[in-house]
Amino acid sequence: MATLAAHKKHKVTIVGSGNWGTTMAKLVAENTKAHPTLYELNVQMWVFEEEVTIPKNSRHYDPGSELANKPQKLSELINNLHENVKYLPNITLPPNVIANPSIVDACKDSTILIFVLPHQFIARVCDQLKGHIVPYARAISCTKGVDVSEKGIRLLSESIGVRLNIYCGALSGANIASEIALEKYSETTVAYDPPPMDSRNPTPKGSPTSSTVDLISPSKANPSARSARLQALPSDYPPLSHENVRKLFHRPYFHVRMVSDVAGVSLGGALKNIIALAAGFVDGLGWGDNAKAAVMRVGILEMVAFGKAFFADSVHTSTFTEESCGVADVVTSCMGGRNFRCAKMSIERGVSIDEIEQSELNGQKLQGTSTAYEVNSFLKSQGMEDDFPLFTAVYNILEGKVKPEQIPDLIERKD
Amino acid sequence: MATLAAHKKHKVTIVGSGNWGTTMAKLVAENTKAHPTLYELNVQMWVFEEEVTIPKNSRHYDPGSELANKPQKLSELINNLHENVKYLPNITLPPNVIANPSIVDACKDSTILIFVLPHQFIARVCDQLKGHIVPYARAISCTKGVDVSEKGIRLLSESIGVRLNIYCGALSGANIASEIALEKYSETTVAYDPPPMDSRNPTPKGSPTSSTVDLISPSKANPSARSARLQALPSDYPPLSHENVRKLFHRPYFHVRMVSDVAGVSLGGALKNIIALAAGFVDGLGWGDNAKAAVMRVGILEMVAFGKAFFADSVHTSTFTEESCGVADVVTSCMGGRNFRCAKMSIERGVSIDEIEQSELNGQKLQGTSTAYEVNSFLKSQGMEDDFPLFTAVYNILEGKVKPEQIPDLIERKD
Numbered sequence: 001m002a003t004l005a006a007h008k009k010h011k012v013t014i015v016g017s018g019n020w021g022t023t024m025a026k027l028v029a030e031n032t033k034a035h036p037t038l039y040e041l042n043v044q045m046w047v048f049e050e051e052v053t054i055p056k057n058s059r060h061y062d063p064g065s066e067l068a069n070k071p072q073k074l075s076e077l078i079n080n081l082h083e084n085v086k087y088l089p090n091i092t093l094p095p096n097v098i099a100n101p102s103i104v105d106a107c108k109d110s111t112i113l114i115f116v117l118p119h120q121f122i123a124r125v126c127d128q129l130k131g132h133i134v135p136y137a138r139a140i141s142c143t144k145g146v147d148v149s150e151k152g153i154r155l156l157s158e159s160i161g162v163r164l165n166i167y168c169g170a171l172s173g174a175n176i177a178s179e180i181a182l183e184k185y186s187e188t189t190v191a192y193d194p195p196p197m198d199s200r201n202p203t204p205k206g207s208p209t210s211s212t213v214d215l216i217s218p219s220k221a222n223p224s225a226r227s228a229r230l231q232a233l234p235s236d237y238p239p240l241s242h243e244n245v246r247k248l249f250h251r252p253y254f255h256v257r258m259v260s261d262v263a264g265v266s267l268g269g270a271l272k273n274i275i276a277l278a279a280g281f282v283d284g285l286g287w288g289d290n291a292k293a294a295v296m297r298v299g300i301l302e303m304v305a306f307g308k309a310f311f312a313d314s315v316h317t318s319t320f321t322e323e324s325c326g327v328a329d330v331v332t333s334c335m336g337g338r339n340f341r342c343a344k345m346s347i348e349r350g351v352s353i354d355e356i357e358q359s360e361l362n363g364q365k366l367q368g369t370s371t372a373y374e375v376n377s378f379l380k381s382q383g384m385e386d387d388f389p390l391f392t393a394v395y396n397i398l399e400g401k402v403k404p405e406q407i408p409d410l411i412e413r414k415d
Numbered sequence: 416m417a418t419l420a421a422h423k424k425h426k427v428t429i430v431g432s433g434n435w436g437t438t439m440a441k442l443v444a445e446n447t448k449a450h451p452t453l454y455e456l457n458v459q460m461w462v463f464e465e466e467v468t469i470p471k472n473s474r475h476y477d478p479g480s481e482l483a484n485k486p487q488k489l490s491e492l493i494n495n496l497h498e499n500v501k502y503l504p505n506i507t508l509p510p511n512v513i514a515n516p517s518i519v520d521a522c523k524d525s526t527i528l529i530f531v532l533p534h535q536f537i538a539r540v541c542d543q544l545k546g547h548i549v550p551y552a553r554a555i556s557c558t559k560g561v562d563v564s565e566k567g568i569r570l571l572s573e574s575i576g577v578r579l580n581i582y583c584g585a586l587s588g589a590n591i592a593s594e595i596a597l598e599k600y601s602e603t604t605v606a607y608d609p610p611p612m613d614s615r616n617p618t619p620k621g622s623p624t625s626s627t628v629d630l631i632s633p634s635k636a637n638p639s640a641r642s643a644r645l646q647a648l649p650s651d652y653p654p655l656s657h658e659n660v661r662k663l664f665h666r667p668y669f670h671v672r673m674v675s676d677v678a679g680v681s682l683g684g685a686l687k688n689i690i691a692l693a694a695g696f697v698d699g700l701g702w703g704d705n706a707k708a709a710v711m712r713v714g715i716l717e718m719v720a721f722g723k724a725f726f727a728d729s730v731h732t733s734t735f736t737e738e739s740c741g742v743a744d745v746v747t748s749c750m751g752g753r754n755f756r757c758a759k760m761s762i763e764r765g766v767s768i769d770e771i772e773q774s775e776l777n778g779q780k781l782q783g784t785s786t787a788y789e790v791n792s793f794l795k796s797q798g799m800e801d802d803f804p805l806f807t808a809v810y811n812i813l814e815g816k817v818k819p820e821q822i823p824d825l826i827e828r829k830d
Contacts, residue, residue: 174708185697185823186705187712255709255827282600289750290601293589293743294670297602301737321736322716328708331746335704408600412670 006238009037012248013044013110015125016142017078017099020177021045021116022088024142027180027251028114029094035247038238042096044110047075049101052086060085075099091181104132111237112248113139115160115168122156126163135231138194138240139168144269145367148374150381153310155266157191167194167230170262171249172269173324174332183253189268189325192245193260195230257323263311264319268326271306271391272333273368274375275299277353278394279334280343281404291408295390296334298411300327302388306375309384339368347404372398421653424452427663428459428522430540431531431557432493432514435592436460437503439531439557442595442666444509450662453653457511459525462490464516467501475500490514506596519547526652527663528554530575530583537571541578550646553609553655554583559684560782563789565796568725570681572606582609582645585677586664587684588739589747598668604683604740607660608675610645672738678726679734683718683741687748688783689790690714692768692809694749695758696819706823710805711749713826715742717803721790724799754783762819784813 012032014025025045032039051071054061060081062068078084078099082092100106107113107129117125122143141157148154161168173188180186238244242258250256259265278299282291300320307315320326334340342356349356353369376395379385385392393410396402402410427447429440440460447454466486469476475496477483493499493514497507515521522528522544532540537558556572563569576583588603595601653659657673665671674680693714697706715735722730735741749755757771764771768784791810794800800807808825811817817825 174705174712176703176705179703179705184702184706185709186703187709252827253823255823257828287599288591288594289747290589290591290594291599292750293746294600294602294739296746297589297737297739297743300742304737318736321733321742322712322719324709324712327715327736327742328712331708331711332704335707335750408668408670412667413672 006236008234008236008238009040010112010237010240011040011044011110012112012114013046013107014114014116015046015103015107016116017045017047017074017084018087018116018118019181020142020175022084022091022093023177023181024114024116025097026088026091026093027254028248029097030251031248033094033096038244038247042098044098044100044106045078046103046106047078047099047101050074050086052077054085055089058085058089073101075101088177088181103128107133107137109134111137111233112240113137113164113166114142115139115156116142119143119145119156122159123163126160129164133164133166135165136233137164137166138233139164139166140171140190140192140245141168141266142171144172144266145371146266146270148270148371148378150377153378155263157262157266165230169193169245170265170269172265172329174328175324176332180254183251185253185255187255187257187324187328188249189257189259189265189319189323190245190249191259191262191265191319191325192240192242193262194240259316259319259323261314261316261319264307264315265323265325267307267311267315268303268320268323268329270371271299271303271375272330273337273339273366274372274391274394275303275330276333276337276339277343277366277368277372277398278390278407280340280345281347281394281397282407283340284344284347285404292334295407296330298390300330302390303330306388306391309387339366342366343368352400353398368394369398421651423649423651423653424455425527425652425655426455426459426525427527427529428461428525429529429531430461430518430522432460432462432489432499433502433531433533434596435557435590436531437499437506437508438592438596439529440512441503441506441508442669443529443663444512445666446663448509448511453659453662457513459513459515459521460493461518461521462493462514462516465489465501467492469500470504473500473504488516490516503592503596518543522548522552524549526552526648527655528552528579528581529557529586530554530571531557534558534560534571537574538578541575544579548579548581550580551648552579552581553648554579554581555586555605555607555660556583556681557586559587559681560786561681561685563685563786563793565792568793570678572677572681580645584608584660585680585684587680587744589743590739591747595669598666600668600670602670602672602739602743603664604672604674604680604734604738605660605664606674606677606680606734606740607655607657608677609655674731674734674738676729676731676734679722679730680738680740682722682726682730683735683738683744685786686714686718686721686790686806687745688752688754688781689787689806689809690718690745691748691752691754692758692781692783692787692813693805693822695755695760696762696809696812697822698755699759699762700819707749710822711745713805715745717805718745721803721806724802754781757781758783767815768813783809787813 029043032041032043052074053071139160143156146153146155157168157170169192171190175188246256246258278295279292282295303320304317346353346356372394389411393407444458447456467489468486554575558571561568561570572583572585584607586605590603661671661673693710694707697710718735719732761768761771787809804826808822812819
């Protein structure tokens with residue numbers, strides 16, 4: 001029996017066009033060009049349309065032009081200049097990045113949707129997309145974080161998957177966007193583990209093959225984790241194996257490791273912000289590099305314990321201790337990230353993080369502080385604050401209940 | 416049957432009195448005082464005798480004293496001033512640290528010998544001690560590193576153990592001595608795994624109980640790893656369990672985790688220096704924090720692979736990925752250690768590491784460069800250079816055979 005060769009190609013859409021989204025569009029478009037048998041050349045990038053004036057310090061600013069100082073549509077600017085002058089200035093995008101202000105049109109017929117949106121826009125955008133995507137599409141969430149509350153933990157990838165009734169994986173790592181845009185070397189971790197679906201069987205017309213799967217293993221935190229019916233990829237597409245998904249992201253300057261642990265990858269990107277606050281507190285006290293490294297190490301082990309406690313079925317220790325989304329992202333975040341810097345500043349100046357957020361971030365909240373509060377509220381509801389002494393210490397420092405100097409004592413193992 | 420209670424106490428000697436040795440003496444003496452049923456109060460510290468003049472900026476310098484500007488014996492200065500004015504100035508030592516210029520007298524009747532000597536002095540000091548220690552003594556090596564050559568790998572703890580025919584464990588971690596001396600918070604890892612010996616059975620007079628053990632599991636690197644007859648600790652001493660050994664080192668500001676993996680702890684302290692060079696090269700190129708974190712992560716995994724390849728029977732992945740002697744020591748070394756700084760400088764100035772060693776270290780060799788050469792010579796002899804692309808890249812950069820810019824390409828996994 002002859003093997004039915006794949007004759008379709010995957011269409012890829014980047015959902016988002018900020019700093020990180022535009023960087024993703026650039027590298028993915030480089031890869032669709034490099035792998036023409038797998039992917040359609042053109043990569044759609046959904047742009048939340050806005051009127052933008054080319055900044056005077058831009059290489060595209062021409063004072064003699066009649067368009068100088070005139071607001072223009074961001075999507076048109078991107079397609080004309082091959083540059084996102086507002087969110088990723090001075091980086092030339094490949095011509096096969098196509099900015100599109102219509103979310104529905106940008107995602108039409110796409111089999112791969114790469115979500116790179118601020119956390120708070122995900123629900124709204126998914127609602128707009130619902131019913132307008134192919135049912136066998138696959139998604140990857142590049143937005144870091146999880147939704148944690150007293151009630152439980154929901155991964156962003158799960159939120160996307162549930163809202164669109166598709167499978168969604170996750171990408172996370174030590175990934176400062178501006179460095180990657182400049183093609184400075186970095187690594188990332190992509191978690192992609194759809195349920196087994198045999199793509200060699202052509203989907204019968206009108207009755208697509210589907211399989212019932214848990215989007216995420218049931219966990220203590222999500223006792224009601226529901227099953228969803230996911231539709232198999234038709235067999236005339238190349239399979240979305242780890243190897244092929246890796247080819248969509250891997251570049252000579254952006255090394256990808258594929259894993260199956262979506263929960264671990266997602267938790268790493270959220271919990272590292274709490275660790276960065278702890279490292280900042282300790283550094284602000286002038287305790288030196290030993291202390292900072294110790295807090296990072298203890299934090300990584302609390303990440304592992306958190307994953308094991310609430311996602312026991314799916315989380316691997318190695319995701320945190322060996323992958324870019326774990327140890328490396330912790331390192332980067334504790335070397336110079338915003339959470340680290342603000343926490344350090346708060347100790348050095350003897351003021352609260354609230355005040356630093358007011359003075360340094362125009363009142364914008366740090367990811368770390370909101371995650372520390374959310375995680376604490378959840379741990380309290382589980383009666384497990386004492387099992388995570390560093391996370392709990394950070395919360396109590398933010399609340400003014402304990403002092404940073406108490407961290408060693410609070411995290412000391414008494415055995 | 417009544418349990419025979421331990422009625423003897425362990426006598427502890429610190430073999431070495433440099434910066435790290437004196438710091439160790441301070442914290443161990445704090446602990447012998449805190450645990451009087453286990454340890455004799457006084458801690459002997461062997462001092463390589465030298466004539467020292469109290470520095471003019473010392474708090475002990477008294478221009479009116481007849482001893483001002485006169486050389487005095489270092490051991491006497493330490494015992495009179497309770498300070499090592501030469502190697503750990505401005506730190507007050509507990510009065511139960513007793514400096515002793517005689518190695519044989521300092522170690523007489525000691526059941527616990529803590530080695531904190533520069534690498535190159537270990538063999539000579541052991542030779543001086545041979546025959547002058549109790550046969551059931553136990554040792555801990557606090558000197559980092561391993562002896563690697565074309566012929567194989569020998570842990571320093573193994574060198575000590577073999578020379579003295581006693582069991583020797585290892586202590587290593589993210590431990591910058593000056594920070595610990597100031598009681599700034601840090602952590603360490605102590606590996607201690609003597610063969611099972613039942614200390615409840617009193618040793619018959621004249622025929623001490625002994626047992627035959629491998630000091631270290633046979634490995635590919637040490638096919639001839641020999642067995643040694645180790646003498647059991649008499650039962651009138653408190654057992655040297657993990658719990659009791661931990662009490663000798665653990666302080667509120669110095670948290671100890673006990674493990675059994677002596678090879679892993681020792682390898683971590685040696686191989687991290689190669690990683691620090693790689694991180695320095697990448698940072699010197701201005702590649703940013705993503706790249707630095709990536710190199711550190713890849714380096715930790717090469718540590719794991721190295722341990723597994725050559726000490727498969729005894730090494731645990733978690734020693735490298737979860738303990739202070741692994742991940743945390745890598746972090747500290749790559750944040751500001753000497754290897755890191757010199758490697759970075761060599762790239763920024765466009766000169767060889769040799770030249771940096773000449774100009775910045777008076778020709779003293781970096782630990783990282785010698786380790787990189789030794790490890791490469793060993794890997795070559797095993798035909799395994801390609802299995803350790805980062806270690807091999809560092810060697811080839813030192814040799815001028817490849818450029819630091821090639822690191823991403825050299826360590827890229829082609830799967």
